[in-house]
Amino acid sequence: xxxxxxxxxxxxxxxxxxxxxxxxxxxxxxxxxxxxxxxxxxxxxxxxxxxxxxxxxxxxxxxxxxxxxxxxxxxxxxxxxxxxxxxxxxxxxxxxxxxxxxxxxxxxxxxxxxxxxxxxxxxxxxxxxxxxxxxxxxxxxxxxxxxxxxxxxxxxxxxxxxxxxxxxxxxxxxxxxxxxxxxxxxxxxxxxxxxxxxxxxxxxxxxxxxxxxxxxxxxxxxxxxxxxxxxxxxxxxxxxxxxxxxxxxxxxxxxxxxxxxxxxxxxxxxxxxxxxxxxxxxxxxxxxxxxxxxxxxxxxxxxxxxxxxxxxxxxxxxxxxxxxxxxxxxxxxxxxxxxxxxxxxxxxxx
Amino acid sequence: xxxxxxxxxxxxxxxxxxxxxxxxxxxxxxxxxxxxxxxxxxxxxxxxxxxxxxxxxxxxxxxxxxxxxxxxxxxxxxxxxxxxxxxxxxxxxxxxxxxxxxxxxxxxxxxxxxxxxxxxxxxxxxxxxxxxxxxxxxxxxxxxxxxxxxxxxxxxxxxxxxxxxxxxxxxxxxxxxxxxxxxxxxxxxxxxxxxxxxxxxxxxxxxxxxxxxxxxxxxxxxxxxxxxxxxxxxxxxxxxxxxxxxxxxxxxxxxxxxxxxxxxxxxxxxxxxxxxxxxxxxxxxxxx
Amino acid sequence: xxxxxxxxxxxxxxxxxxxxxxxxxxxxxxxxxxxxxxxxxxxxxxxxxxxxxxxxxxxxxxxxxxxxxxxxxxxxxxxxxxxxxxxxxxxxxxxxxxxxxxxxxxxxxxxxxxxxxxxxxxxxxxxxxxxxxxxxxxxxxxxxxxxxxxxxxxxxxxxxxxxxxxxxxxxxxxxxxxxxxxxxxxxxxxxxxxxxxxxxxxxxxxxxxxxxxxxxxxxxxxxxxxxxxxxxxxxxxxxx
Numbered sequence: 001x002x003x004x005x006x007x008x009x010x011x012x013x014x015x016x017x018x019x020x021x022x023x024x025x026x027x028x029x030x031x032x033x034x035x036x037x038x039x040x041x042x043x044x045x046x047x048x049x050x051x052x053x054x055x056x057x058x059x060x061x062x063x064x065x066x067x068x069x070x071x072x073x074x075x076x077x078x079x080x081x082x083x084x085x086x087x088x089x090x091x092x093x094x095x096x097x098x099x100x101x102x103x104x105x106x107x108x109x110x111x112x113x114x115x116x117x118x119x120x121x122x123x124x125x126x127x128x129x130x131x132x133x134x135x136x137x138x139x140x141x142x143x144x145x146x147x148x149x150x151x152x153x154x155x156x157x158x159x160x161x162x163x164x165x166x167x168x169x170x171x172x173x174x175x176x177x178x179x180x181x182x183x184x185x186x187x188x189x190x191x192x193x194x195x196x197x198x199x200x201x202x203x204x205x206x207x208x209x210x211x212x213x214x215x216x217x218x219x220x221x222x223x224x225x226x227x228x229x230x231x232x233x234x235x236x237x238x239x240x241x242x243x244x245x246x247x248x249x250x251x252x253x254x255x256x257x258x259x260x261x262x263x264x265x266x267x268x269x270x271x272x273x274x275x276x277x278x279x280x281x282x283x284x285x286x287x288x289x290x291x292x293x294x295x296x297x298x299x300x301x302x303x304x305x306x307x308x309x310x311x312x313x314x315x316x317x318x319x320x321x322x323x324x325x326x327x328x329x330x331x332x333x334x335x336x337x338x339x340x341x342x343x344x345x346x347x348x349x350x
Numbered sequence: 351x352x353x354x355x356x357x358x359x360x361x362x363x364x365x366x367x368x369x370x371x372x373x374x375x376x377x378x379x380x381x382x383x384x385x386x387x388x389x390x391x392x393x394x395x396x397x398x399x400x401x402x403x404x405x406x407x408x409x410x411x412x413x414x415x416x417x418x419x420x421x422x423x424x425x426x427x428x429x430x431x432x433x434x435x436x437x438x439x440x441x442x443x444x445x446x447x448x449x450x451x452x453x454x455x456x457x458x459x460x461x462x463x464x465x466x467x468x469x470x471x472x473x474x475x476x477x478x479x480x481x482x483x484x485x486x487x488x489x490x491x492x493x494x495x496x497x498x499x500x501x502x503x504x505x506x507x508x509x510x511x512x513x514x515x516x517x518x519x520x521x522x523x524x525x526x527x528x529x530x531x532x533x534x535x536x537x538x539x540x541x542x543x544x545x546x547x548x549x550x551x552x553x554x555x556x557x558x559x560x561x562x563x564x565x566x567x568x569x570x571x572x573x574x575x576x577x578x579x580x581x582x583x584x585x586x587x588x589x590x591x592x593x594x595x596x597x598x599x600x601x602x603x604x605x606x607x608x609x610x611x612x613x614x615x616x617x618x619x620x621x622x623x624x625x626x627x628x629x630x631x632x633x634x635x636x637x638x
Numbered sequence: 639x640x641x642x643x644x645x646x647x648x649x650x651x652x653x654x655x656x657x658x659x660x661x662x663x664x665x666x667x668x669x670x671x672x673x674x675x676x677x678x679x680x681x682x683x684x685x686x687x688x689x690x691x692x693x694x695x696x697x698x699x700x701x702x703x704x705x706x707x708x709x710x711x712x713x714x715x716x717x718x719x720x721x722x723x724x725x726x727x728x729x730x731x732x733x734x735x736x737x738x739x740x741x742x743x744x745x746x747x748x749x750x751x752x753x754x755x756x757x758x759x760x761x762x763x764x765x766x767x768x769x770x771x772x773x774x775x776x777x778x779x780x781x782x783x784x785x786x787x788x789x790x791x792x793x794x795x796x797x798x799x800x801x802x803x804x805x806x807x808x809x810x811x812x813x814x815x816x817x818x819x820x821x822x823x824x825x826x827x828x829x830x831x832x833x834x835x836x837x838x839x840x841x842x843x844x845x846x847x848x849x850x851x852x853x854x855x856x857x858x859x860x861x862x863x864x865x866x867x868x869x870x871x872x873x874x875x876x877x878x
Binding site: 193194197198200201204205207208209210211212213214215216 | 690713714715718719724726730731732733734735739742743744746747750751790794
Binding site: 058104105108109110113114117118120121122124125128129131132252253256259260263267295296297298299300301302303304306307308 | 385433436437441442443446447449450451452453454455457458460461566569570573574577578606608611612615616619622626628
């Protein structure tokens with residue numbers, strides 16, 4: 001009986017299966033190198049879309065957790081012989097950091113633009129710090145941090161338990177796709193649960209949720225942690241794709257890109273940012289290879305136009321249309337009901 | 351003794367740097383709650399305007415104090431009329447549009463000037479302080495910052511224009527109640543903010559090799575300085591510039607410049623956490 | 639005589655140099671309905687907020703006890719979890735969600751994910767909100783939004799209900815309905831109502847506490863309090 005706002009928990013299984021089939025069939029007609037990267041970006045966008053679109057938490061520095069995941073994997077893989085533990089660490093380390101920073105901010109009732117600045121500062125600190133770690137002195141175990149040159153040539157993902165069997169190419173593409181679809185399902189599951197609905201309530205009116213007895217800072221910290229973990233996974237997958245990790249994972253550019261994907265895709269949806277990440281990612285890659293038209297110029301122009309012409313990004317316009325369609329159907333049903341009652345009344349009075 | 355003088359001068363310079371690059375953003379954010387993410391690019395364009403003018407033979411002081419503010423001011427005016435004016439009150443949309451604007455400006459400047467650093471010599475020679483050689487131009491930067499902050503404070507406090515501007519901070523209705531057209535006031539405010547950013551870029555131009563991508567370095571520091579400063583435009587910006595500049599340089603001298611910058615960032619985190627309304631939300635509450 | 643369910647001891651709230659609530663001793667018994675009235679600036683809403691935990695910390699002196707439990711300094715959500723429903727002065731609802739969703743979020747906390755739907759239906763019926771159940775709250779008229787907020791207050795089954803200006807901005811018809819609703823709530827729950835509307839307060843026919851300059855001026859039944867010359871002076875500024 002719950003209305004449109006909560007209806008977002010439902011997975012449209014037929015669409016999902018169709019998408020999965022298409023994605024699985026892609027390697028038959030196309031290379032997998034670029035699609036893997038696009039899927040990683042989509043996963044990163046998804047992590048922010050969940051937290052910002054549904055819990056209303058705008059982070060100006062989400063790249064911090066992306067980067068932490070990448071670095072955690074690279075450093076751990078040098079120190080552990082096999083890749084399963086590093087993969088787990090790549091999720092746990094960003095999650096823990098997010099939990100700490102989140103708690104610091106949310107229990108301090110920081111919000112809006114001040115939250116944005118604090119999250120931005122965290123990313124900047126990581127960026128500056130990593131850039132300055134050149135030289136042998138900076139190492140964790142066997143891994144040299146490498147400063148602005150980063151960490152190259154670390155052992156990439158292998159089949160769990162067998163360090164000699166590396167996962168790369170098409171097999172790696174499938175790993176990434178599975179992660180993306182898995183993360184998407186987890187997001188949907190969260191949103192359908194009471195946790196997800198409470199987050200939406202918090203987004204709408206924090207004070208009222210508190211007056212209803214919910215511990216708002218705890219919920220916000222929780223979703224911040226989940227989002228950080230997801231971003232960390234994306235970062236780890238990125239590290240394995242690029243086979244090098246540099247401080248640019250913490251860059252302002254990276255954090256701006258993910259914000260742009262979410263807004264252009266549509267704040268308040270999951271699919272929108274995924275599609276936007278893929279489309280804008282393709283655009284960025286296409287522009288990057290030629291020098292005639294400058295990359296920044298085109299991206300900048302697109303952004304400005306999107307904001308001026310389509311205020312809330314593409315997907316919500318679609319969702320808003322569907323909502324109105326649903327309301328029209330409700331009205332029609334009510335009108336039919338009223339007509340029937342009126343007719344029945346007239347007949348009774350005769 | 352000489353070393354102490356050097357340290358003091360470097361601290362003053364850093365404070366002046368922060369205040370200068372933040373002034374434009376402080377006006378725009380403080381007055382209109384607009385987060386202009388193209389602010390760094392405005393500073394960058396100001397720098398390029400000065401260098402281009404100087405290379406064309408114009409006196410470098412004239413270029414940085416007159417030409418840069420005018421050029422960037424005009425750009426700001428166009429931007430306000432064409433983009434920002436439709437988006438007031440929509441914070442995210444403004445952020446996104448101005449981020450796009452920043453990219454656009456970066457792209458245009460790259461097309462015109464290319465991707466190699468351009469620079470112009472500092473017009474004031476260095477001087478000796480005991481055993482150390484100091485850049486003389488830094489003193490000029492400090493002087494400009496001081497004059498700028500004082501004139502802004504004076505203008506806001508004691509002139510009619512300043513009164514209207516301070517009223518504008520309270521909301522659109524106040525502007526109308528004072529008998530002025532809010533749209534016009536917002537347009538002028540944005541233009542002035544842009545001009546100040548251009549001025550900062552012009553003044554800083556002789557000190558660095560300029561690249562189209564340098565805007566990113568400015569925006570982060572300016573943003574942090576302004577937001578941590580709080581509601582009072584001048585007092586807030588100056589206070590945080592002083593605190594951050596001092597901490598940055600002191601830690602830099604004690605260890606490395608990177609640690610100095612990180613120390614400043616960590617301090618920003620601490621301040622924001624302890625004073626969620628910014629510094630002037632807690633102290634100096636009724637200042638300008 | 640039953641134990642007080644709400645009690646304040648020497649409660650004081652200070653903002654800078656202003657003493658907004660001046661060492662107030664207040665008691666409320668089980669199933670009572672108490673109205674707090676007083677002119678603007680008398681301190682009623684500040685007093686209200688110190689009970690709900692919305693004002694706490696350095697500004698607060700004295701103690702607030704709920705069912706004997708000292709809740710001074712507790713955060714709002716912890717106090718609410720003792721079983722308290724709060725309606726704020728400015729309507730505080732989730733504008734972007736439907737009426738049903740608003741009620742669900744409230745019911746969910748006490749009735750759980752599965753039980754919440756039934757409670758939502760109950761409230762919709764009790765408050766006659768069924769027709770607008772799927773409307774977005776932000777699109778509703780003021781009176782309907784007030785009613786929705788009261789619905790969210792009731793949906794987590796509180797034993798103590800605190801309403802700050804529930805009649806504000808309501809039409810006469812809506813106010814009559816509100817009076818009936820409050821009387822119905824009072825059959826099971828203890829209540830405090832803060833309001834300005836004299837007709838409304840009179841119609842509730844309860845014990846009244848009059849605030850003036852941060853302190854309690856007088857307490858008593860409606861007829862006695864409202865005809866008291868001091869009260870009239872405080873409100874009307876002259877000996878009427």
